[in-house]
Amino acid sequence: MTIRQTRFTLAALAGLALLGACGSGDAPAAPEASETATVLDNGMTVTEVVDARQTHLKAVGKAFKTISDNLKAGEPDMAAIQAAAASVPTETADMGYWFPEGSGPASGVKTDALPAIWENKADLDSKIADFQAAAATLASTAEAGDIAAISEAFNATGATCKSCHETYRADD
Numbered sequence: 001m002t003i004r005q006t007r008f009t010l011a012a013l014a015g016l017a018l019l020g021a022c023g024s025g026d027a028p029a030a031p032e033a034s035e036t037a038t039v040l041d042n043g044m045t046v047t048e049v050v051d052a053r054q055t056h057l058k059a060v061g062k063a064f065k066t067i068s069d070n071l072k073a074g075e076p077d078m079a080a081i082q083a084a085a086a087s088v089p090t091e092t093a094d095m096g097y098w099f100p101e102g103s104g105p106a107s108g109v110k111t112d113a114l115p116a117i118w119e120n121k122a123d124l125d126s127k128i129a130d131f132q133a134a135a136a137t138l139a140s141t142a143e144a145g146d147i148a149a150i151s152e153a154f155n156a157t158g159a160t161c162k163s164c165h166e167t168y169r170a171d172d
């Protein structure tokens with residue numbers, strides 16, 4: 001869903017760049033663009049895929065910080081917690097498509113995704129499923145509004161982030 005929106009936006013930008021280039025005579029296409037412009041099985045370039053997953057993960061990181069800050073606050077802002085918790089399943093609904101073959105560091109695109117992802121796809125998928133289940137529970141628990149239960153669901157979800165990062169993300 002969201003990954004397609006990103007693709008559309010980036011494709012529109014690329015189209016604009018091409019239009020701009022039309023006026024500049026017969027200059028050949030920049031050769032350095034070809035490597036990262038390789039189109040993957042999902043129809044996106046490596047750069048688009050990596051940008052999309054990093055953008056979604058940044059948003060998830062921000063939502064997690066909001067929840068964490070509020071859980072530590074004397075008077076937590078329940079509406080802020082609920083909105084942040086609800087955003088996580090939305091941001092990550094298509095996480096199963098974020099790591100297509102060819103979108104690792106060997107592509108030349110800067111990414112913290114480790115090559116181990118593509119050697120253990122079944123394990124990655126099971127970590128994604130664990131995370132998505134925990135995030136769904138966190139969202140529904142936040143909706144119910146009990147701080148102690150939210151705190152527990154938050155920690156359980158955080159453990160699934162950590163479990164994936166330990167194995168599949170660089171610098172962690």
Ligand code: HEC
Nearest residue numbers: 054057058060061064111112113127128131161164168169
């Ligand atoms: C199934 C694996 C997996 C799960 C689950 C996961 N992550 Fe990640 N995360 C990654 C990988 C891989 C990267 C590196 C992505 C890249 O650079 O292409 C990453 C990167 C990030 C980044 C950095 C994004 C950027 O480029 O600035 C943040 C922040 C982040 N994750 C937060 C979280 C949080 C918070 C959770 C849990 C709520 C979570 N992640 C769950 C695998 C995962």
